[in-house]
Amino acid sequence: MNRFIVRKVAVLGAGVMGAQIAAHLVNVKVPVVLFDLPAKEGPKSGIALKAIANLAKLKPAPLGVAEDAARIQPANYEEHLDLLKECDLVIEAIAERMDWKLALYERIAAHLAPHAIVASNTSGLSITKLSDALPAAIRPRFCGIHFFNPPRYMALVELIPTPDTQAAVLNQLETFVTRTLGKGVVRAKDTPNFVANRVGVAGMLAVMHEADKFGLSYDVVDDLTGKKLGRASSGTFRTADVVGLDTMAHVIKTLQDNLGHDKTDDPFYASYATPPVLAALIAQGALGQKTGAGFYKKVGKEILRLDPAKGEYVAGGGKADPIIERILKKPAAERLKLLRESSNPQAQFLWAILRDGFHYAAVHLAEIADNAREVDFAMRWGFGMKQGPFELWQEAGWLQVAQWIKDDIDAGRALCRAPLPAWVFDSAVAMHGGVHTPDGSWSAAAGCFEPRSTLPVYARQHFPENVLGAGAPDPLQSGTEVYRNDELRVWTLDGEVLIASITAKLHLISPTVTEGLLKAVELAEARYQGLVIWSPDDVFSAGANLESLMPVFMKLGAKGIAPEEKKLQDLMLRIRYAAVPVVSAMRGIALGGGCELAVHSALRVAAMETYVGLVEVGVGLLPGGGGLTYIARRAAEKAAGAPGSDLLAFLKDGFQAAAMATVGTSALESRKLGYLLDSDVIVAHKDELLHVAIGQVKALTDAGYRAPPKALFPVAGRSGLATIKASLVGMRDGGFVSAHDFHIASLIAEVVCGGDVDGGSLVTEDYLMALERKHFCALLAHPKTQERIMGMLSTGKPVRN
Template identity: 35%
Template sequence: MSKAIRRTAVIGAGVMGSGIAAHFANAGLEVLLLDIVPPNLTDAEKKDTRPGGARNRFSAGGLEKAIKSRPAAFFHKSNARLVSVGNTEDDLEKLKDYDLVVEAVIERLDVKQALFAKLEKILPAHAIVASNTSGLRIHDMMTGRTEAFKKNFLVMHFFNPVRYMKLLELVAGPDTDPATVERIRRFGEDALGKGIVFGKDTPNFVGNRIGVHAMMAVIHQMLQDGLTPEDVDNITGVPLAHPKSASFRTGDLVGLDTFVHVAQNCFDSLTNDEDRAVFEVPAFIRTMVEKKFLGDKTKGGFYRKGANKAIETFDPVKLEYRPKGGDEGIKGVTKSVSKIEDPKERVRKIVADPGKAGQFAWKVASRSLAYSARRIGEIADSVVAIDDAMRWGYNWELGPFEMWDALGFAETVDRMEKEGIKLPDSVKKMRASGATGFYKDDTVYDLLKGAYVKREVDPRNATLTILRRGQAPVLKNDGAEAWDLGDGVLGLTFKTKANSIDPDVISMLSQAAEKAESDFRALVIANQGEFFCVGANLLLVVMAASQKEWGQIETMVKGYQDATQRLKYAHVPVVAAPYNMTLGGGLELCFGSDAVQAAAETYSGLVEVGVGLIPGGAGTMNMLWRALETIPEGTTVVTQEFVTQTFKNIALAKVATSAEEGKALGYFRRTDGVSFDRARQLTEAKARAIGMAEAGYHPPVPRAYTLPGESGIATLSMMVDTLQAGGFASEHDAKIARKLAVVLCGGAGGASREVTEQEVLDLEREAFVSLCGEPKSQERMQYMLMNNKPLRN
């Protein structure tokens, strides 16, 4: 048993340091954020030792930037209360009983060495010291340190932004105690939700070594082939199973100064690298850095918004901005390839293209694959480590070796050899052995051993494919299917586009609840794909509305109300596992579940007003009932405030940008679970469902609440009038809001009274159907279908 890591400190309050501190706070850890005392303080300022005073200006400023940052560094701004600030002159002594200290100061060896010398005299024996460096060697940083200090020292290399990037590279020094590494591995996985990759003490470790090489190779190849940045980004983004930001847009997001620093460090340090010339920064990029064209941070990098907000591109030849363009032939090919859902098929298709797009894709991909293979044994010992690093640190859909398998291992090796691309002997031997790919079933090819070895998989990361029992689903239709997940748990999964809700899904919800009650002890709703659920299938609503099929719409809405209520009162526990976009009907589904095991990055909200409607799948009622459910029976409470806040959340279409913010807005219960690592969400949701079943689950009893009636409607109407008068709401916004007010207040024409769920459901359904008949609502729905963004009319 090792001491739990509870008290943490981060030294260095820059972008990385403050980001690390914020994520530690997200994990519920106490954090002390330190930085140097600002130079050139006045005599009065030198005496200002208040937490937000002059001596702590740098650390306090770093925390403030983290609180205001977009994308947000904290799951919820209240998490910042766990972070206190200080400086390295006055507050180092506070670290005498801390468990973990992460150094994120300037990348200067002398500065780091001096800091470690001070920490060595203060820290307790159990404390771990970690550096977030990516360019300095552990051997050099540890010069002059004691054996005891070295034993508890390692590199924890986070990727920016820390909250969102799963990769955490751990690098041990020659004297690091294996127990220290294991302690941090468990901490990184369990507390922080990170994916761990073990690297070696080489420049830029694993992710940046491969990632920067790939990007630099792309830039040099672009110059050689005479392509434009737009051409390159069209090829190296989605078609090559990389993020939409591709190469140059990614550079703008990271910052050209940061990118140049990392590339230059590789060029300076990797004197024996056979591809060292790739890391040499081209002259046009150095010109951009000199002119402070650094990317998004300076409102202009490889791309910028010019006159009339038109996008402009920095021309690498003319060294000036020009209107964004690109080769139309390349655009056509890459646009077609990007529509292919399967990333493996995408890379095969783009590389097979005989034109400019395919030729360029092959050149840069093959060079990156071969370089990755040559690095095995130098930067990491397994192909899995490199693949994980690129998926988790660079958001590639396929790591280099996964891409290699997708292209065909043998065919790719043969083509590389034919074209004179240098391959390591280990890959040649692998080809000669008849191996069919790096990954085969539950094994992976070990290039150092020259054989397939069993792939180690964390059982907590089990996918639906792994958990499913039997050869066929228990229930199935065109929109959804339910599988036996073992241990008495039935798992329901949608199969519609973006996991939207259609009649088949609605039907399956009720069927699954009934099947779970008869043959299982719990039901888990766990979808796959990019989004958990983007809401109802809007096309069906638009088609029915255009044909004035009001009865069809009402039947559909009542069907979903009945389905969510069926889940809510099922005689087995129902657990939803939302992630990413969980909007409209997707959130209503969570309301109908007994509990939620949400991914930390769950973006939830009732956004129906954006398409001219209100929540119609029991969402309006259940959102309010969630707010009221904590009121003890018999307590005299004026419910107007609860109604008003629910009204604001729905009328303003507030979207929570994390699971924790979803709790704060009342979309999830405070007792609901949050999975920091999405890979573990399914097993954690299943465990939650089993726990509820084994604890003696019984369904809830329906409750009625006293709603404000006419007086509440009048109060909310005044709020709407104010918004409309101030130009914050259109006339149609106001119409929608007033209908919503009637539903939430329990109906028009009466005083405050006790209202049942069914009464509110009837009001909700009536308002939804009536809004479907409004021309402006139909315009909003059609615009959303055509443009994938809301219309304000």
């Protein structure tokens, strides 16, 4: 397969989706031209300019750093169509109107580069009908590409070919979307609403139907269908509000318009009827979150829910019954059996929506997707489900659940009377106990188990996300184990690079982890090219394990903690000055001690969604594992690169980030805060982290890696400390920080400025770490800090005192 290089992308349409797709492209450093209609007043590209400016206001933020908005080039169809010739990929993302899209294709066709891939971002329109407006020469390079909103955060991208789409084109686009954009690709068939919205919206309609049937309020339903059920925390009705009730109605109408109502068409057609309450809300202009009211309405700080019987908003906050919460914690087989047999309306409701989901997915599998894996991935990545419908069905016992579904269909309790497909009971699926096997996932259309894609891009994913039943290897049981203790596994995949994986909850750094990491460095120096610190989930490390230190604290007080804190600091210096490179492969949160572990590594490889910061102030402490020493040293290094500059100017940002517990809300922002360096690597796809990190260790070794020399460096001293303290006094006296926050920030300032020494005095890392240790232990003995620690350990939330 020829390599497809995307030098520039054109996004056609500067609406909500188009602008956010452009934002994600610049997040991953792909140049973008954002097109829209020429403005009637002001600059001709005013519509695109306004959309770009609006990106900084959106929450959640579509940009990794707000200033990257300037890297999106605004354009309009009247003046700039020639720019299309420079673009290797053109993504059309205008409104969901077939006639508008077709007219635009006719307008741009003559300006496209002869090799460019053209893709329509649509949530459900026929891709084949759209391709009819393109010249025959372009149709082999045309397909559908469906991003989920918001594009930066949602993992799913559906690719939809037409009969004319070349297989190589689809492979090239899947490779780009996977590696460069960091997305999970599902290949969908060209059927209404494709895979995720077809199954997901049908599921939402089923929830609305069953909720009405069992008389449950919207807030109770959302509590039942949120995290407790292994789905997105927003549940069902809140999700509809966030998506927009008009948008949901549009997707429903696509089902109504394209799936017919006679017996030869979709047997679930009757369930696609627009719920009366949804129609009424739209008629009133209550479209959900964007209009301030929908199924919910926020009044002050209170969230009200709609009472459809009264036609007014009432107090919300309804929750699942305690007995249901207990049932939902049971293993899958027991859970479904208890829900089905219970007389509790909430249990009956939950069984009904799960049954409806299983039934719907099975009936439509052959029509909408190549295999069951695509359906389960689509629901995970597009709708935030922990498991897709086939995975849960299989885990709970395939044939038993199938029989329950059949019994409900026969009794008229299901959404429709369509029988389960014959393959559910009679094929290799029944023999294997489900649709997912180590050999592949069931294709109802082909009548066999289809293996995963073998595109070269997936070879970069050592442990890709997989479905239950696929027999995927457990990363923490894979490779060759070299060393293990209770909270750390040290292992290797290739015998050349060592991997250290923290196995403790939230990958908290305890004395056991510290001991294990020291052993890992020692082993790496003895026999390997280097060490990668990596764990296979969305937490790099949430910081130090304060709870593990409590027995020592209770017995010896704060002074007993000092030796343990010294061990942690020694670990950080051991990593920094190791004879082989230590690379931190980060994703998710890297907070407190996790941040300190990363900044002392030779290099950091971070997924785009990596949130890094020193957050100890939240528990009444200051960073004590070398984080403040790092800030002081980095400020000195930057000042040395700008002769004649004031050291304090380079110190202020780092001090402020630590004192305010600022966390980078992306890898890009973490780099801006100084926790990642320009030389560090940001990876778009989380499952490529380990591959890239191992490659970076080998590259550093091949280039003759040497640890940095230990050196003295200057600090700001008492004059810098006085300047920082003056600003802190203003914040305290103005009521912006508490007295205890002022006290902690003053101690942080003392460490990063080097204490009571002259400005420009040369110090060592050991000297600053001793200051950190002294103040850390003193704060640990402070009653206000103890209140914060106990509050965090008991509630998980910071105490403001």
